[in-house]
Amino acid sequence: MRNKFGIGDLFIYSSLFLGIFLVIWPLMNLLAWALTPTKNVHLLSGLDIFPKGFDTSVFELMLSNPNVLMSFLNSIYITTVGLSLNIFFTAICAYALSKDYLPGRNIFLTLIIFTLVFEPSIVPEFLVVKRIGLLNSYWSIILYKMVNVYYLILMIRFFKELPNAYFEAAEIDGANHFQTFCYIVIPLSIPAFMVIGLFYIVMHWNEYFHAMIYLNDTSKWPLQVLLREFAIVGERSALVPAQNIIAGEKWGDVYQIDLRRIRATIIFIALFPILLLFPIILRYFTKGINLGGIKE
Amino acid sequence: MKLIKKHFLLYLFILPTLIFLFIFHYLPIYESKLAFQKYRIIGPNEWVGFRYFNILFNNSAFYNVLWNTVIISTMKIAFTFPIPIILALTLNEVRKLSHRRFFQSILYIPHFLSWVIISGIFISMLSINNGAVNNIIQLMGNEPINFLTNANYVRWILVISEIWRSAGWDSVLYIAAIYSINQELYDSAKIDGASRWQQVIFITLPMIVPMMITVFILNLGFFLSAGFDQVFNLMNAATLSRIDIIDTYVYRVGLLQGNFSLSIAGGLFKGFFGFILILSTHFLAKKYTGRGLW
Numbered sequence: 001m002r003n004k005f006g007i008g009d010l011f012i013y014s015s016l017f018l019g020i021f022l023v024i025w026p027l028m029n030l031l032a033w034a035l036t037p038t039k040n041v042h043l044l045s046g047l048d049i050f051p052k053g054f055d056t057s058v059f060e061l062m063l064s065n066p067n068v069l070m071s072f073l074n075s076i077y078i079t080t081v082g083l084s085l086n087i088f089f090t091a092i093c094a095y096a097l098s099k100d101y102l103p104g105r106n107i108f109l110t111l112i113i114f115t116l117v118f119e120p121s122i123v124p125e126f127l128v129v130k131r132i133g134l135l136n137s138y139w140s141i142i143l144y145k146m147v148n149v150y151y152l153i154l155m156i157r158f159f160k161e162l163p164n165a166y167f168e169a170a171e172i173d174g175a176n177h178f179q180t181f182c183y184i185v186i187p188l189s190i191p192a193f194m195v196i197g198l199f200y201i202v203m204h205w206n207e208y209f210h211a212m213i214y215l216n217d218t219s220k221w222p223l224q225v226l227l228r229e230f231a232i233v234g235e236r237s238a239l240v241p242a243q244n245i246i247a248g249e250k251w252g253d254v255y256q257i258d259l260r261r262i263r264a265t266i267i268f269i270a271l272f273p274i275l276l277l278f279p280i281i282l283r284y285f286t287k288g289i290n291l292g293g294i295k296e
Numbered sequence: 297m298k299l300i301k302k303h304f305l306l307y308l309f310i311l312p313t314l315i316f317l318f319i320f321h322y323l324p325i326y327e328s329k330l331a332f333q334k335y336r337i338i339g340p341n342e343w344v345g346f347r348y349f350n351i352l353f354n355n356s357a358f359y360n361v362l363w364n365t366v367i368i369s370t371m372k373i374a375f376t377f378p379i380p381i382i383l384a385l386t387l388n389e390v391r392k393l394s395h396r397r398f399f400q401s402i403l404y405i406p407h408f409l410s411w412v413i414i415s416g417i418f419i420s421m422l423s424i425n426n427g428a429v430n431n432i433i434q435l436m437g438n439e440p441i442n443f444l445t446n447a448n449y450v451r452w453i454l455v456i457s458e459i460w461r462s463a464g465w466d467s468v469l470y471i472a473a474i475y476s477i478n479q480e481l482y483d484s485a486k487i488d489g490a491s492r493w494q495q496v497i498f499i500t501l502p503m504i505v506p507m508m509i510t511v512f513i514l515n516l517g518f519f520l521s522a523g524f525d526q527v528f529n530l531m532n533a534a535t536l537s538r539i540d541i542i543d544t545y546v547y548r549v550g551l552l553q554g555n556f557s558l559s560i561a562g563g564l565f566k567g568f569f570g571f572i573l574i575l576s577t578h579f580l581a582k583k584y585t586g587r588g589l590w
Contacts, residue, residue, distance in 0.1 A: 008492055012389045019383070020402040022460070026417045027405075029428060033420075046421060046428035089312045096309035103299050108310055113590055115317050117578075118571045120324035121543075121563020123550035127330070128323045146316045153590050177305040206410030209525065213551060224412050231416045232529055260420075267416045274408050281408070282401050 025049060027271075033264035034058060041261065058258060058265045067218075067226060067239055068266065074138075075222040078211075079204040082142045086200040087193060090147050094155035095181050116149050122213070129214055140214040141207055141222075148203070151196045158192045159185065194284045198277060205273060227270050231263045239266075328567075331560040348561040358562065360537065361545040368451055368522040368541060373515055375455050379463040381508060384470030385496060400471075403464030411461075415529035418457050419444060445534035454526060454539060466511075473507040474500055510585045517577035517589065520570045542566045 028049035036044050037055035044052055062068050097105060097112075125144070134140035162185070170180045186193075208224035215221060218238075229238035239262070300307070331348055333341035352358050383403070390396040406414065421428045422443040430440040443449045481499050490498065524543035531539050540548075542562060550559025574589065582588035 008389070009391075012386055013395075015386055016390065016399045019464075020399060023402055023405055023464070026421050026428070030417065030420065044426070046423070046426050046431045089316070092309035093313040096306040099303070099306060101299075102303055102306055108314065111314065112317060115321040116590065117574045118325065118567055120321065120328055121546050121550070121560060121567065123546070123556050123559045123563065124324035124327035124330065125320070126551065127327050127556075128319065132319065143316070144320050146320075147313045152313070177303070177309070181309075202408050206412075208410065208412050209528070224410055227416065228412045228529065232412065232419065263416065264420065267413055267420075271409060271413050275405070278401070278405065278408070282397075282404075 030264040030268055033261055034268055036261070038258055038261070041258070058261045059269075062262065062265050062269060065239060068223075068269070070219055071221050071223045071226040072269070074220060075205060075224070078138055078142055078207070078222055079201055081138075082145070082204045083197060083200050085142065085146055086148070086151075087197050090152050090155055090196065091185075091189070091193065092181065093147065094152055094159055095177075095185055097152075098156045098159035112149055112152065126213060135214055136216050136220070138215075138220060141211050142204075144210060144214075145203065148200070151199060155192060155196060158189065162188055191284055194280070198281050198284065201277065202274065223270050227266055231267060328560050328564055330557055331564050333557060335556045344557075348557045349565075351558060352561050352565065358545070361540050361542055364539055365520060365522045365541040368454060368527075368539065369519045371451060371455050372458055372522065373512075373519075376459050376462065376466075377512060377515070379459055380466035381470055381504070383463055384467040384474060384504075385500060387467065387471060388474050388500065389492070389496070400464070403467070405464075406461045407465035409461070411525035411529050414457060414461055415526070418453065418460075418530065422453065444530075445532060447535050447538045450530070450535040450538050453530060454523065457526060457530070458523065469511060470504055470507055473504040477503045506585045510581050510587050513577045513581040513585075514589055517574040518570075519573055520566050 029046060032044060032048045032051040033041075035051035035054055035056065037053045037057075040052040096102060097109060099105065129135055129140050129144070134143065166184050166188070167180060170184055175183070206224060207222060208228055211222050211225050212228070215225075226238055229235045330341065332343060332345060334344050334347075335341055387396055387399060390399065409417075422430070424430055424440050424442040424444075427443075429443065434440055441449070443453060477500065481503075482495055485495050485499060520542060522541045522543075524541070524547075527539050527541055527544050528547070531544070543566070546559050546562045546566070549555050549562065578588040578590070
């Protein structure tokens with residue numbers, strides 16, 4: 001029996017369209033600001049979702065700006081190195097902890113879960129990073145979140161649900177834990193690795209606060225810190241050295257007129273990689289639900 | 297002993313994570329002893345007992361921060377809690393799977409954006425100069441409002457930006473709960489002639505109540521963290537007094553003003569009550585709904 005599209009459906013569809021409109025509209029408006037040529041900016045309002053004309057000069061300007069470029073590369077470096085360590089250490093630890101028979105397992109689990117429940121504040125974290133000499137090093141922001149305990153727990157749950165028969169067979173064949181992990185666990189867990197890996201990527205890409213505190217050297221800043229300094233704090237010298245702004249070089253002219261276009265552009269540059277990843281996130285997402293805390 | 301030897305490799309697997317947690321979680325906890333000491337750049341720190349806690353509790357700024365945290369958390373829980381539920385129920389009524397997927401995927405996007413970006417977006421939308429909201433206000437013939445520096449609106453901005461970011465993603469839990477409802481319930485309801493609306497009210501809604509309770513209780517566990525990143529990026533000098541929360545206070549006093557001991561004392565206050573809150577809500581949720589934080 002097929003239902004007809006009735007009043008109820010109309011109501012449901014229109015409220016959901018309103019919902020996605022509220023999500024997309026601000027993003028489209030940003031893009032419109034970024035792409036509208038300067039001469040037409042006065043025609044543009046905060047409500048527009050399409051640019052008045054088409055001009056990528058601000059994008060080009062931003063992507064050729066050494067500070068933006070540098071911070072973009074920094075973000076990519078931090079994300080890549082961080083992700084590799086995250087996945088590797090989370091996976092091996094989760095594998096070990098998924099074995100109920102491991103003596104001392106509960107002690108380790110308690111030690112790990114305690115860190116979820118009791119969090120030290122920012123100053124002692126800072127002091128420790130300083131003491132171990134990681135201040136102003138990329139490693140400070142890579143290592144401080146080497147293993148995310150929530151993702152670790154997700155992965156333990158996932159490994160526990162793998163059919164036990166595989167492990168018994170491996171044991172009979174005389175495989176040690178490392179071999180079992182490489183040849184049985186990894187191939188069976190690709191979807192789980194994908195989902196958790198994507199979460200880790202987003203986590204690294206969105207990092208700004210600790211980077212702001214731990215990295216004094218502005219050339220080491222990830223994109224989010226630069227974005228914050230420029231678009232939120234309003235510190236214009238984050239993009240161009242202060243003397244260039246005062247001197248009003250060529251760059252500086254565009255700069256004065258197009259502050260809002262530049263802000264929109266740089267927000268969009270920071271947001272774009274996430275939008276690129278998004279289809280992959282969705283693809284693995286149904287599998288992700290199964291490994292989320294949702295299944296009993 | 298034999299067992300330990302046999303599983304030596306497994307311990308080796310756990311070791312890096314334990315070392316990591318030791319350095320980045322347990323050492324800072326140990327380092328928090330500074331709350332009971334006077335910090336000296338040269339020479340050993342001097343033990344001063346609870347002096348910094350006394351300073352903290354005799355400071356009206358701290359009570360303001362505490363109040364802000366309580367009020368912002370309460371507002372957030374009260375106003376953001378129902379939205380994902382309504383959203384999940386609405387999404388569930390979309391019969392065509394491909395349409396539902398489409399709506400869902402777009403609604404999930406904001407969850408993956410950083411608070412820096414979201415704040416940038418909100419600052420742009422709320423701007424007095426050609427911001428979307430003020431454009432609408434002006435279209436209706438009213439005077440524009442400078443939302444970002446207006447202390448009366450700023451807490452609402454926190455609530456609304458929180459909804460914008462998390463409503464879609466948070467509905468995932470409820471959607472999963474709806475999926476697991478036994479289809480026979482709906483079939484027998486249809487035989488009894490229940491309308492679509494009645495099915496939602498008398499079957500779907502009651503069946504996801506356990507999930508609502510879990511989410512609600514677990515949210516309460518994080519009551520003292522009213523959203524650092526959000527406040528940090530949306531506050532300014534004009535609105536500071538209204539949205540300064542414990543975490544931003546601890547950051548400002550510690551890292552901007554350099555008063556380490558006082559900052560850690562504030563951090564320990566939050567850590568201690570947060571510990572009690574998270575632990576008790578976890579066990580409460582576990583006991584009544586069978587599902588906790590871990």
